[in-house]
Protein backbone atom coordinates (compact mmCIF):
# COMPACT_ATOMS: atom_id res chain seq x y z
CA UNK A 19 0.00 0.00 0.00
CA UNK A 20 1.18 3.54 -0.70
CA UNK A 21 -0.63 6.23 1.23
CA UNK A 22 -2.47 9.10 -0.43
CA UNK A 23 -0.44 12.27 0.12
CA UNK A 24 -2.62 15.00 1.57
CA UNK A 25 -1.77 18.22 -0.28
CA UNK A 26 -2.13 20.86 2.45
CA UNK A 27 -0.53 23.49 0.23
CA UNK A 28 -3.23 23.09 -2.44
CA UNK A 29 -6.04 22.91 0.13
CA UNK A 30 -4.72 26.04 1.83
CA UNK A 31 -4.57 27.89 -1.51
CA UNK A 32 -8.23 27.03 -2.15
CA UNK A 33 -9.19 28.22 1.35
CA UNK A 34 -7.24 31.47 0.86
CA UNK A 35 -9.13 31.99 -2.42
CA UNK A 36 -12.46 31.54 -0.64
CA UNK A 37 -11.36 34.01 2.05
CA UNK A 38 -10.41 36.54 -0.67
CA UNK A 39 -13.93 36.24 -2.12
CA UNK A 40 -15.36 36.75 1.36
CA UNK A 41 -13.15 39.81 1.87
CA UNK A 42 -14.38 41.33 -1.41
CA UNK A 43 -17.99 40.83 -0.31
CA UNK A 44 -17.19 42.30 3.13
CA UNK A 45 -15.62 45.40 1.55
CA UNK A 46 -18.65 45.80 -0.70
CA UNK A 47 -20.97 45.66 2.30
CA UNK A 48 -19.03 47.72 4.84
CA UNK A 49 -16.78 49.95 2.72
CA UNK A 50 -13.68 48.79 4.58
CA UNK A 51 -11.29 45.84 4.53
CA UNK A 52 -10.72 43.47 7.47
CA UNK A 53 -7.56 44.42 9.41
CA UNK A 54 -4.98 42.05 10.91
CA UNK A 55 -2.18 43.30 13.19
CA UNK A 56 0.81 40.99 13.61
CA UNK A 57 3.33 41.61 16.39
CA UNK A 58 6.84 40.15 16.32
CA UNK A 59 9.26 40.60 19.21
CA UNK A 60 12.89 39.86 18.41
CA UNK A 61 14.52 38.39 15.33
CA UNK A 62 14.02 34.64 15.50
CA UNK A 63 14.66 33.62 11.86
CA UNK A 64 11.76 31.15 11.57
CA UNK A 65 9.31 33.61 13.19
CA UNK A 66 10.55 36.33 10.86
CA UNK A 67 9.71 34.11 7.86
CA UNK A 68 6.27 33.19 9.22
CA UNK A 69 5.43 36.85 9.91
CA UNK A 70 6.48 37.83 6.38
CA UNK A 71 4.32 35.05 4.93
CA UNK A 72 1.38 36.22 7.05
CA UNK A 73 1.84 39.79 5.80
CA UNK A 74 1.93 38.67 2.16
CA UNK A 75 -1.09 36.37 2.55
CA UNK A 76 -3.08 39.12 4.31
CA UNK A 77 -2.48 41.57 1.46
CA UNK A 78 -3.15 38.92 -1.22
CA UNK A 79 -6.55 38.24 0.41
CA UNK A 80 -7.41 41.95 0.17
CA UNK A 81 -7.10 42.63 3.90
CA UNK A 82 -5.17 45.40 5.61
CA UNK A 83 -2.12 43.93 7.32
CA UNK A 84 0.01 45.85 9.80
CA UNK A 85 3.31 44.52 11.13
CA UNK A 86 4.70 45.64 14.48
CA UNK A 87 8.32 44.57 14.85
CA UNK A 88 9.79 45.15 18.29
CA UNK A 89 13.36 44.66 19.50
CA UNK A 90 14.17 41.48 21.44
CA UNK A 91 14.86 43.66 24.53
CA UNK A 92 11.33 45.14 24.48
CA UNK A 93 9.84 45.08 27.95
CA UNK A 94 6.64 43.24 28.77
CA UNK A 95 5.08 46.60 29.72
CA UNK A 96 5.84 48.04 26.27
CA UNK A 97 4.38 44.98 24.58
CA UNK A 98 1.25 45.13 26.75
CA UNK A 99 0.89 48.82 25.89
CA UNK A 100 0.99 47.98 22.16
CA UNK A 101 -1.62 45.23 22.64
CA UNK A 102 -3.86 47.73 24.47
CA UNK A 103 -3.46 50.17 21.56
CA UNK A 104 -4.41 47.47 19.04
CA UNK A 105 -7.39 46.38 21.17
CA UNK A 106 -8.67 49.97 21.00
CA UNK A 107 -8.02 50.45 17.26
CA UNK A 108 -11.32 50.18 15.35
CA UNK A 109 -9.51 49.32 12.10
CA UNK A 110 -7.97 46.19 13.67
CA UNK A 111 -10.21 43.11 13.63
CA UNK A 112 -7.55 40.53 14.49
CA UNK A 113 -4.43 40.65 16.67
CA UNK A 114 -1.68 38.05 16.60
CA UNK A 115 1.45 38.02 18.74
CA UNK A 116 3.94 35.69 17.09
CA UNK A 117 5.23 32.92 19.38
CA UNK A 118 7.65 32.10 20.84
CA UNK A 119 8.28 35.35 22.72
CA UNK A 120 11.70 36.12 24.28
CA UNK A 121 12.22 34.42 27.65
CA UNK A 122 11.83 37.58 29.78
CA UNK A 123 8.22 38.04 28.58
CA UNK A 124 5.32 36.10 30.12
CA UNK A 125 3.48 34.79 27.04
CA UNK A 126 0.36 33.90 29.03
CA UNK A 127 0.07 37.48 30.33
CA UNK A 128 0.41 38.89 26.82
CA UNK A 129 -2.17 36.51 25.34
CA UNK A 130 -4.52 37.31 28.25
CA UNK A 131 -4.26 41.01 27.37
CA UNK A 132 -5.60 40.52 23.82
CA UNK A 133 -9.31 41.30 23.39
CA UNK A 134 -10.82 37.75 23.06
CA UNK A 135 -12.98 39.02 20.18
CA UNK A 136 -9.81 40.03 18.27
CA UNK A 137 -7.90 36.86 19.28
CA UNK A 138 -7.73 35.30 15.81
CA UNK A 139 -5.07 32.85 17.06
CA UNK A 140 -7.66 31.42 19.47
CA UNK A 141 -5.09 31.26 22.30
CA UNK A 142 -6.95 33.40 24.89
CA UNK A 143 -8.45 31.44 27.79
CA UNK A 144 -11.88 32.82 26.88
CA UNK A 145 -11.59 31.21 23.44
CA UNK A 146 -10.16 28.00 24.92
CA UNK A 147 -13.21 27.95 27.23
CA UNK A 148 -15.60 28.64 24.35
CA UNK A 149 -14.09 25.67 22.47
CA UNK A 150 -14.33 23.45 25.55
CA UNK A 151 -18.06 24.12 26.01
CA UNK A 152 -18.95 24.15 22.29
CA UNK A 153 -19.64 27.90 22.13
CA UNK A 154 -18.76 30.05 19.13
CA UNK A 155 -15.23 31.49 19.37
CA UNK A 156 -11.82 31.49 17.70
CA UNK A 157 -10.11 28.12 17.34
CA UNK A 158 -6.29 27.89 17.09
CA UNK A 159 -5.30 27.87 13.42
CA UNK A 160 -3.13 24.75 13.26
CA UNK A 161 -5.61 22.29 14.82
CA UNK A 162 -8.54 23.78 12.90
CA UNK A 163 -6.47 23.35 9.72
CA UNK A 164 -5.86 19.69 10.66
CA UNK A 165 -9.60 19.13 11.24
CA UNK A 166 -10.42 20.63 7.82
CA UNK A 167 -7.87 18.34 6.14
CA UNK A 168 -9.26 15.30 7.97
CA UNK A 169 -12.83 16.11 6.90
CA UNK A 170 -11.67 16.59 3.33
CA UNK A 171 -9.99 13.16 3.29
CA UNK A 172 -12.43 11.14 5.38
CA UNK A 173 -15.74 13.00 5.26
CA UNK A 174 -17.68 12.13 8.41
CA UNK A 175 -15.29 11.33 11.27
CA UNK A 176 -17.99 9.88 13.56
CA UNK A 177 -17.00 6.82 15.53
CA UNK A 178 -13.35 6.81 14.43
CA UNK A 179 -10.58 6.17 16.96
CA UNK A 180 -8.17 9.11 17.07
CA UNK A 181 -4.92 9.59 18.94
CA UNK A 182 -3.40 13.03 19.42
CA UNK A 183 0.25 12.82 20.42
CA UNK A 184 1.11 16.01 22.31
CA UNK A 185 -0.88 17.98 24.86
CA UNK A 186 0.07 21.61 24.23
CA UNK A 187 -2.53 24.34 24.69
CA UNK A 188 -1.93 25.49 21.12
CA UNK A 189 -2.24 22.21 19.23
CA UNK A 190 -2.81 19.01 21.24
CA UNK A 191 -5.66 20.05 23.55
CA UNK A 192 -7.71 22.02 20.98
CA UNK A 193 -7.13 19.24 18.42
CA UNK A 194 -8.56 16.68 20.82
CA UNK A 195 -11.56 18.94 21.43
CA UNK A 196 -12.20 19.37 17.68
CA UNK A 197 -12.08 15.58 17.20
CA UNK A 198 -14.47 15.02 20.12
CA UNK A 199 -16.83 17.58 18.55
CA UNK A 200 -16.71 15.47 15.38
CA UNK A 201 -17.69 12.35 17.36
CA UNK A 202 -14.29 10.63 17.39
CA UNK A 203 -13.14 8.53 20.33
CA UNK A 204 -10.04 10.44 21.35
CA UNK A 205 -6.89 9.50 23.24
CA UNK A 206 -4.34 12.19 24.12
CA UNK A 207 -0.89 10.67 24.38
CA UNK A 208 2.18 12.43 25.80
CA UNK A 209 5.69 11.91 27.14
CA UNK A 210 4.46 9.76 30.05
CA UNK A 211 2.17 7.54 27.94
CA UNK A 212 3.04 3.87 28.34
CA UNK A 213 3.49 1.77 25.20
CA UNK A 214 2.80 4.61 22.78
CA UNK A 215 3.21 2.24 19.82
CA UNK A 216 0.27 0.15 21.06
CA UNK A 217 -1.87 3.28 21.58
CA UNK A 218 -1.06 4.52 18.06
CA UNK A 219 -1.75 1.09 16.53
CA UNK A 220 -5.42 1.26 17.62
CA UNK A 221 -6.05 4.60 15.91
CA UNK A 222 -7.81 5.32 12.62
CA UNK A 223 -6.55 8.90 12.89
CA UNK A 224 -3.10 9.85 14.20
CA UNK A 225 -2.27 13.51 14.84
CA UNK A 226 1.42 13.87 15.73
CA UNK A 227 2.27 17.14 17.50
CA UNK A 228 5.11 16.16 19.75
CA UNK A 229 8.03 18.14 18.27
CA UNK A 230 10.45 15.19 18.03
CA UNK A 231 11.82 14.37 14.58
CA UNK A 232 10.47 11.11 13.09
CA UNK A 233 9.49 9.74 16.48
CA UNK A 234 6.35 7.95 15.24
CA UNK A 235 7.47 4.88 13.30
CA UNK A 236 5.69 3.30 10.35
CA UNK A 237 5.24 -0.05 12.08
CA UNK A 238 3.32 1.67 14.92
CA UNK A 239 0.49 2.57 12.53
CA UNK A 240 -2.73 0.70 11.88
CA UNK A 241 -2.81 -0.16 8.15
CA UNK A 242 -4.92 2.43 6.33
CA UNK A 243 -4.76 5.02 9.14
CA UNK A 244 -4.92 8.73 8.29
CA UNK A 245 -1.82 10.49 9.58
CA UNK A 246 -1.63 14.24 10.22
CA UNK A 247 1.92 15.35 10.97
CA UNK A 248 2.08 18.72 12.74
CA UNK A 249 5.83 18.52 13.43
CA UNK A 250 8.24 20.88 11.68
CA UNK A 251 11.73 19.86 12.77
CA UNK A 252 14.94 21.14 11.22
CA UNK A 253 17.54 18.35 11.11
CA UNK A 254 21.00 17.96 9.64
CA UNK A 255 22.29 14.51 8.79
CA UNK A 256 23.96 12.58 5.96
CA UNK A 257 21.11 13.71 3.68
CA UNK A 258 21.92 17.37 4.47
CA UNK A 259 19.80 20.07 6.16
CA UNK A 260 16.10 19.41 5.81
CA UNK A 261 12.70 19.64 7.44
CA UNK A 262 11.14 16.49 8.84
CA UNK A 263 7.92 15.86 10.70
CA UNK A 264 7.23 13.93 13.89
CA UNK A 265 6.40 10.86 11.77
CA UNK A 266 8.95 8.70 9.91
CA UNK A 267 7.41 9.64 6.57
CA UNK A 268 8.91 7.01 4.24
CA UNK A 269 8.00 4.20 6.65
CA UNK A 270 4.50 5.59 7.17
CA UNK A 271 3.86 5.91 3.42
CA UNK A 272 3.91 2.14 3.14
CA UNK A 273 1.32 1.58 5.89
CA UNK A 274 -0.98 4.60 6.18
CA UNK A 275 -4.04 5.26 4.02
CA UNK A 276 -3.29 8.98 3.80
CA UNK A 277 -0.59 11.24 5.23
CA UNK A 278 0.41 14.91 5.30
CA UNK A 279 3.96 15.63 4.07
CA UNK A 280 6.39 18.00 5.79
CA UNK A 281 6.74 20.56 4.34
CA UNK A 282 3.52 21.15 2.38
CA UNK A 283 1.00 19.52 4.72
CA UNK A 284 -0.29 21.14 7.89
CA UNK A 285 2.01 24.24 7.86
CA UNK A 286 0.31 26.12 5.01
CA UNK A 287 -3.10 25.51 6.62
CA UNK A 288 -2.05 27.57 9.66
CA UNK A 289 -1.88 30.81 7.67
CA UNK A 290 -4.99 30.07 5.57
CA UNK A 291 -7.04 29.47 8.74
CA UNK A 292 -5.62 32.67 10.28
CA UNK A 293 -7.07 34.63 7.34
CA UNK A 294 -10.36 32.77 7.74
CA UNK A 295 -10.49 33.62 11.46
CA UNK A 296 -9.73 37.27 10.67
CA UNK A 297 -12.59 37.44 8.17
CA UNK A 298 -14.90 35.88 10.78
CA UNK A 299 -13.72 38.47 13.36
CA UNK A 300 -14.36 41.32 10.93
CA UNK A 301 -17.92 40.08 10.33
CA UNK A 302 -18.60 39.74 14.05
CA UNK A 303 -17.23 43.23 14.79
CA UNK A 304 -19.33 44.70 11.96
CA UNK A 305 -22.46 43.00 13.33
CA UNK A 306 -22.76 40.77 10.24
CA UNK A 307 -23.64 37.06 10.12
CA UNK A 308 -20.73 34.61 10.26
CA UNK A 309 -19.42 33.92 6.73
CA UNK A 310 -19.85 30.33 5.50
CA UNK A 311 -16.18 29.38 5.07
Ligand SMILES: Nc1nc2c(c(=O)[nH]1)N[C@@H](CN(C=O)c1ccc(C(=O)N[C@@H](CCC(=O)O)C(=O)O)cc1)CN2
Pocket residue numbers: 064068114115116117118139159160250261280281282283284285286287288289
Ligand atom coordinates in the same frame (compact mmCIF):
# COMPACT_ATOMS: atom_id res chain seq x y z
N1 LIG B 1 0.99 33.41 17.26
C1 LIG B 1 1.34 32.26 16.68
N2 LIG B 1 2.59 31.83 16.76
C2 LIG B 1 2.92 30.65 16.18
C3 LIG B 1 1.95 29.90 15.46
C4 LIG B 1 0.63 30.38 15.41
O1 LIG B 1 -0.30 29.75 14.84
N3 LIG B 1 0.36 31.57 16.04
N4 LIG B 1 2.33 28.76 14.77
C5 LIG B 1 3.73 28.45 14.57
C6 LIG B 1 4.39 29.11 13.40
N5 LIG B 1 3.57 29.36 12.22
C7 LIG B 1 2.76 30.43 12.22
O2 LIG B 1 2.86 31.32 12.99
C8 LIG B 1 3.74 28.60 11.01
C9 LIG B 1 4.55 27.49 10.99
C10 LIG B 1 4.77 26.80 9.79
C11 LIG B 1 4.20 27.24 8.61
C12 LIG B 1 4.48 26.57 7.31
O3 LIG B 1 3.81 26.82 6.33
N6 LIG B 1 5.53 25.73 7.26
C13 LIG B 1 5.99 25.16 6.03
C14 LIG B 1 7.49 24.93 6.12
C15 LIG B 1 8.18 26.19 6.54
C16 LIG B 1 9.66 26.19 6.59
O4 LIG B 1 10.31 25.93 5.61
O5 LIG B 1 10.16 26.55 7.67
C17 LIG B 1 5.31 23.82 5.77
O6 LIG B 1 5.02 23.12 6.75
O7 LIG B 1 5.12 23.51 4.61
C18 LIG B 1 3.37 28.33 8.65
C19 LIG B 1 3.15 29.00 9.83
C20 LIG B 1 4.52 28.87 15.80
N7 LIG B 1 4.19 30.19 16.24
